[in-house]
Amino acid sequence: MKSQLIIKNYRLLKPVLYVLIICNILLLNTKMNAQxxxxxxxxxxxxxxxxxxxxxxxxxxxxxxxxxxxxxxxxxxxxxxxxxxxxxxxxxxxxxxxxxxxxxxxxxxxxxxxxxxxxxxxxxxxxxxxxxxxxxxxxxxxxxxxxxxxxxxxxxxxxxxxxxxxxxxxxxxxxxxxxxxxxxxxxxxxxxxxxxxxxxxxxxxxxxxxxxxxxxxxxxxxxxxxxxxxxxxxxxxxxxxxxxxxxxxxxxxxxxxxxxxxxxxxxxxAEQEKVEEKKPKKEEKKEVKQTKKERPDIIEGVIYKVQIASSRNKIKTYSRNFKGLKGVQRVQIGKIFRYYYGETNSYKQVNEKLKLAKNKGFKTAYIVAFKNGDKISLDELFE
Ligand SMILES: [Zn+2]
The missing domain is CATH 3.40.630.40 (Zn-dependent exopeptidases)
Known part of the structure; x- marks a missing residue:
């Protein structure tokens, strides 16, 4: 009696199940499309x-x-x-x-x-x-x-x-x-x-x-x-x-x-694959986070700048030439000119300047550090 009921119910449910399965497939498709x-x-x-x-x-x-x-x-x-x-x-x-x-x-x-x-x-x-x-x-x-x-x-x-x-x-x-x-x-x-x-x-x-x-x-x-x-x-x-x-x-x-x-x-x-390869293991990630927290704001003899661009073109450093950014510095290295912005001895401040530069459209801008006048990588600096 019980089993009969189940079978009967199953017959009734069959079309409902089909609909559910189809709905699921559709949902999966839209999810994939959304991605x-x-x-x-x-x-x-x-x-x-x-x-x-x-x-x-x-x-x-x-x-x-x-x-x-x-x-x-x-x-x-x-x-x-x-x-x-x-x-x-x-x-x-x-x-x-x-x-x-x-x-x-x-x-x-x-x-x-x-x-x-x-x-x-x-x-x-x-x-x-x-x-x-x-x-x-x-x-x-x-x-x-x-x-x-x-x-x-x-x-x-x-x-x-x-x-x-x-x-x-x-x-x-x-x-x-x-x-x-x-x-x-x-x-x-x-x-x-x-x-x-x-x-x-x-x-x-x-x-x-x-x-x-x-x-x-x-x-x-x-x-x-x-x-x-x-x-x-x-x-x-x-x-x-x-x-x-x-x-x-x-x-x-x-x-x-x-x-x-x-x-x-x-x-x-290709880029995603590269990132996947480079992704550090979970433990390593934690370590990186910790060191980031400990970064002191000011280190003696160290100044920071935001590198906003490098170019073969020698461009006058008027703010109007740099989307309104003031105090841009130009440094020539070989045939290339580097353009720096926001010199400061505060790590916190230079991060603010970086944000501003990116908002102005210099999407690939990044922070550079100089120790006693020599360029030094941030990793080295905060080791
Ligand atoms: Zn035209």
Whole structure:
């Protein structure tokens, strides 16, 4: 009787069990998906609103074509689970360059892609992609001035770009320090974009170029600016304004971004493995913690500084060149310049300075110690 009841109950329960099992599988899947990192990609359609960008044949505006291509790129990327798309604008509105960078920084994006169209008085055609650079020759500087001049349309540009002189390559130098660390990654994505344009679409490759563009200056992450073609070239203009052209271009850009994300994913796995290898055993960890607690704040003859960057570029140590950090020191070692900030004899204080530097965007900043003028590792110091 009892067993019959159980069997009967089991029959009744069977569908419920199935549902439960399926629910569990679904739950597990969502959990796994949630664990997968989402890469944040900022898509920045150049110009907008009162700033039309370049205007060709009196009717084709850069801002419109750029927006159409940008949105198409976004549509493709949004379909991918591991990607989150953030736009700087989705309508015909004016967004200043400072705000564009700020959107990307606040989102802690992994990549910033700005999309523009080119113009020239000659019959020039083809595509080029820019990364932030400082070896701008005079010709490139002209392009930079054109793309940068939009800041003059911004009401509070004097506040936001304090000390920025559009005519001076020197003033492009300062903020490039942060970007320099991202240069390798920026060059990778820039080449992927250009390769897709040339290999798949057979477009003229004008190359990957380095240039001091303000919109790229404002971001803390790898950033590129794509000039997707010349609106001023009749044949190319027809292609750029056509549905087919815009689809092909946006496909090329989206695929390059997806390939780039794959590279990032591979790197993350490799980095995680490295960390796993290096992870000390539990007992060792305890020891480390203990010594950290015991670190004295002041040790005689010892000073601390925060190393915010090292670079081949000699940059004036004005605070405006270092995101407002004051009292930056520059030390030359061989061909490299090191930039230090926040000299103090207090370990506690230097940690505060480190926090501040990181908040300003110098994400890889770290503390260095000097004993009687000689550099000494923190481990040695606190042994
Ligand atoms: Zn533009």
């Amino acid at each position: 997968q990192k989402q890469y944040k990609i900022v898509l920045d359609a150049g110009h907008g609103g009162k700033d039309p960008g370049k205007v060709a044949f009196k009717k084709y505006k850069e801002k419109d074509v750029a927006l159409k291509i940008t949105k198409k790129v976004g549509e493709i990327l949004t379909k991918k689970k591991n990607i989150k798309v953030i736009y700087t604008r989705q309508k015909d509105v004016f967004v200043d360059l400072w705000e564009r960078g700020s959107i990307a920084n606040k989102a802690e994006a992994d990549l910033f892609v700005s999309i523009h169209l080119n113009a020239h008085t000659s019959a020039a055609h083809g595509t080029e992609t820019y990364v932030l650079g400082v070896n701008a020759n005079q010709k490139n500087l002209e392009v930079a001035k054109k793309e940068n001049s939009v800041i003059l349309l911004e009401e509070n540009y004097k506040e936001n770009y304090e000390g920025f002189d559009l005519d001076s390559p020197e003033s492009f130098l300062g903020l490039t320090l942060i970007q320099e660390e991202n240069l390798d990654k920026s060059l990778t994505i820039a080449s992927l974009v250009q390769n897709n344009f040339t290999d798949k679409l057979k477009r003229k490759n004008r190359g990957v170029k380095q240039l001091g563009l303000i919109v790229l200056h404002q971001t803390y992450m790898p950033s590129i600016l794509i000039e997707a073609g010349f609106l001023t070239n009749k044949k190319e203009c027809d292609y750029l304004i056509s549905e087919k052209g815009q689809n092909e271009i946006s496909n090329s850009i989206a695929n390059a971004i997806l390939d780039y994300v794959k590279i990032l994913e591979l790197n993350t796995v």
